[in-house]
Every structure is written in structure tokens, then in C-alpha cells.
Amino acid sequence: MRNALLKIGLMAGSLSLVFMIFEIGLRFAGWSPIYEVYSKPSIMWQHDDLLGWSHVPGSRDIYIGPRPWPIEFETSIEINSLGLRGPEVKPLPPSGVRILVAGDSRAVALEVPYKQTFGALLEKNLKSELNVPVQVINVGVRGYGTDQSYLHFRDRGRKLAPDLVIFLHSQNDVRNNVTLHRMRRPFGKSVFVLDEAGEPELTGFPVPSFPLCSSISLTTSYQVFRRDSLTQRIFCNLQLVLFDRSATFTMVTMRIQQNPQLIARLYRVGAPDETASARNTDIETLPWDRRLTEALLTRFARTVRKSGSDMVLLGRNNTLGDIAAEAVSIEGARLIPLDDAFNGLDPAEVRFVNDGH
Incomplete structure (x- = not known):
């Protein structure tokens, strides 16, 4: 022996x-370790007691990705003194119009130069069409759910006194709204739960720190449930401690880039399937998470209306239409489906190959 x-x-x-x-x-x-080649997920992020994470005011960096696939973008990013992507917010002329664009990675659009973002293009077009001063302020943050976008407007965005708030809804908002922490993400977040009256109630504030190699979400009865297994935690720690700091791993990754499906499988080993139900008897195939998102959208629209602003909801009709019904019919928000905008377009013309944006 x-x-x-x-x-x-x-x-x-x-x-x-x-x-x-x-x-x-x-x-x-x-050769360099993989995180010296690509940007870290926490690029220009800081812990935020209310939102979980937010941009570091005044920060600048180069966003390189998508990790670990072939590099498709190297974008210079500037965060202003308010912690928002874009130029400093100047006083609005008396005849001017101010618009906030809220949402997640599709709103903040770190993959492209600022002038190519949705907000910047909207500002340029509206200035030309309306012939008045227009300010479009991008308050989007990568990884945000409906809950974080709502909280940002409630406590910070409304102070900018916008005339219009545009919320860009993403398909993963429903999942993000019931997630406290995703595996390998440096920061977690608080969540809302529905009270007996069906109104969203914030819990988990101030936001605590979470183990980096953990996946934590809510069950249908709004109980906190840790989804990751011992095997997943071990592999996650191996990746963070060894693989991400190894030039050998970088070389292997570069050599197998011709097989993106294999890369995806290897990269996601050790992380629970975020789109699947957790292995818990209390998780059912019920639209409970969609009900929560519906309540959050309604609360968001109500807060916008009471602040004196109008609201527009942008998103795919098959993911936003039904859960936005109350926000539209009761709180006066306007729903603009984006489905027609993508009809007839080649996905390769509007999406990065491996990034998904």
C-alpha cells in the first residue's frame, strides 16, 4: 500500500x-492566461448594496470577447461620473427631450462602440426628425434583470427627470428575476417575491456577498435554493484557480476553436443549466416566474408614470406580450414588439457569431 x-x-x-x-x-x-486575453466578467463593475453590481463611475477599459471563442470585438468603454456608459449628462435645454434606455447587455451593448449602440443611434435619428435637442441616456448594465432596472429607476434614474423611459426586455429577464447568484459571477443580487396580494416585495437587501462558485435561485414558494453540486463546485474552482491562469489552457482553447459546440460544453461543465428547472421537488413547470416578472413590469411602469414620464417596452412579442398586459392596460405603458424588425434579416448580419448579441 x-x-x-x-x-x-x-x-x-x-x-x-x-x-x-x-x-x-x-x-x-x-502565450498568456485566458483572462489576460479576454475581459473579465466584472469589467468596470463594483458591488452595489441595492442593485448587486453597478458600473464604477469614471472608469475606462477595453472590452474583449467573447470568451473563450475567437475574438469578435475589442471595444473601448467609458463610464461617466454617474456610472453610466456614455458621455457626461449635460443640462437639458428648455425645449429638449430626455430619454432613458434601461435594460441589460443588449441595452449597454459593450460589444460595439458607443456611437453604434441603440441609444446613440436613437438620439441621432430623433434629433434629425424632431429638430429639437434630444438626450438619450443609456442606464443599461450587463446582466441586469427587470428587477434591477426597476430599482435603478426608482432610486436613481428618476432623478434625471426623463420625458420617456424605454425598457429593453430580454428573453432571459424572467430567469434573472428569480436568480440571486450565477456560477462564476463576482456579485450576486437581491430578489423580489410576491406577497399575498400579488405585489412584489424586495428581499435580500442589502445584497450580501456570495461564494463565487455557487448558483442560487428561488423556488416556486420563493425559498432560496442552492442549485450547484459538489462536482460543479470542484470544477468551477479548478477553472478559476488553474485553467484561467494557465497559458496551456489558452493554447488548448485556441486549438479547438474550430469546434464551438465542444468549447461550449467544456466551458459550461461545472455550471448548472440556468435554463432548466432546479433539482428540487418544489420547482414545477408553472409560470410562477413569469407572474413575478409581470408584477415587476407593472410596478416599473407605475413608478415611471407617477414620476411624470412615459414608458415604452421593447421586446419580442412571444416573450413580452402576455407578461406586459397589465403594464400596458393599467399603467399606460406602450408595447412595441421587435419581431417585425428582424423578419427577413440574416442572423449573421445582426448578431455576433458566438457571442449571442
């Missing part, structure tokens, strides 16, 4: 030595 353990130890030591020599050779050959 002792000899067997000694052999195993010698074998492990030999493999480690070979790996170290190979790693050093790759470094001298110009």
Missing part, C-alpha cells in the same frame, strides 16, 4: 513538473 501511494505521488510530481516546464515554455513563446 505504501509503495502504491509512493508511485502515485511520484507520478503526480512528474506530471506536475512536465506541466510546469511546458507552461513556462508557452509563456516565453508569447
Whole structure:
């Protein structure tokens, strides 16, 4: 037994030595760890007691991705003193119009230069058509759900006194609204639960810190449930401690980029399937998460209306139409489906190949 353990130890030591020599050779050959090639998920983020995370005011960086696929964008990003992407917000002329664009990664659009974002293009077109000063302020933050966009407007965005709020709804909002922490994400968030009257009630505030290798969400009875397994936590930690700091892993990734499906499977090993139901008897195939999102949209629209602003909801009709019914019929928000805008377009013309945006 002792000899067997000694052999195993010698074998492990030999493999480690070979790996170290190979790693050093790759470094001298110009290879870098994967996080020196791509941007970290937390680029320009800071912990936020209310929102979970927000942009660091005044920060600048280059956003490179998508990790770990072939690089499709290297974008210069500037965050203003309010923690928003774009130029500093100037006083609005008396005849001017101010618009806020809220949402997640599709709103903030880190993949493209600021002048190519939805908000910047909208501002340019409206100035030309209305012939009045127009300000479009991008308050989007990567990874935000409906809940975080609502909280941002309630406590911060409304102070900008917009005439119009445009909320860009994404398909993953429903999932994000019941998620406290996603595996490998540096920050978690609070969540809303529905009270007996069906109204959203904030819980988990101020936002605590979460283990980096954890996946935590709500059940149908709004109980906090940790979804990750021991195997997933082990692989996650291996990735963070070893793979992300290894030039060898970078080389392997670059070599198999011709097989994006294989890369996707390898990259997601160790992370629970965020789109699947958790392995818990309390998780059912019921639209309880959609009911929560519907209540959040209604509360969001009500808060916008009471602040004296109008609201427009943008999104795919098959994911937004039914859950926006109350926000439209009761609170006066306007729903504009985006389905027709994409009809007849080649996805390759409007999406990055591997990034999904």
C-alpha cells in the first residue's frame, strides 16, 4: 500500500513538473492566461448594496470577447461620473427631450462602440426628425434583470427627470428575476417575491456577498435554493484557480476553436443549466416566474408614470406580450414588439457569431 501511494505521488510530481516546464515554455513563446486575453466578467463593475453590481463611475477599459471563442470585438468603454456608459449628462435645454434606455447587455451593448449602440443611434435619428435637442441616456448594465432596472429607476434614474423611459426586455429577464447568484459571477443580487396580494416585495437587501462558485435561485414558494453540486463546485474552482491562469489552457482553447459546440460544453461543465428547472421537488413547470416578472413590469411602469414620464417596452412579442398586459392596460405603458424588425434579416448580419448579441 505504501509503495502504491509512493508511485502515485511520484507520478503526480512528474506530471506536475512536465506541466510546469511546458507552461513556462508557452509563456516565453508569447502565450498568456485566458483572462489576460479576454475581459473579465466584472469589467468596470463594483458591488452595489441595492442593485448587486453597478458600473464604477469614471472608469475606462477595453472590452474583449467573447470568451473563450475567437475574438469578435475589442471595444473601448467609458463610464461617466454617474456610472453610466456614455458621455457626461449635460443640462437639458428648455425645449429638449430626455430619454432613458434601461435594460441589460443588449441595452449597454459593450460589444460595439458607443456611437453604434441603440441609444446613440436613437438620439441621432430623433434629433434629425424632431429638430429639437434630444438626450438619450443609456442606464443599461450587463446582466441586469427587470428587477434591477426597476430599482435603478426608482432610486436613481428618476432623478434625471426623463420625458420617456424605454425598457429593453430580454428573453432571459424572467430567469434573472428569480436568480440571486450565477456560477462564476463576482456579485450576486437581491430578489423580489410576491406577497399575498400579488405585489412584489424586495428581499435580500442589502445584497450580501456570495461564494463565487455557487448558483442560487428561488423556488416556486420563493425559498432560496442552492442549485450547484459538489462536482460543479470542484470544477468551477479548478477553472478559476488553474485553467484561467494557465497559458496551456489558452493554447488548448485556441486549438479547438474550430469546434464551438465542444468549447461550449467544456466551458459550461461545472455550471448548472440556468435554463432548466432546479433539482428540487418544489420547482414545477408553472409560470410562477413569469407572474413575478409581470408584477415587476407593472410596478416599473407605475413608478415611471407617477414620476411624470412615459414608458415604452421593447421586446419580442412571444416573450413580452402576455407578461406586459397589465403594464400596458393599467399603467399606460406602450408595447412595441421587435419581431417585425428582424423578419427577413440574416442572423449573421445582426448578431455576433458566438457571442449571442
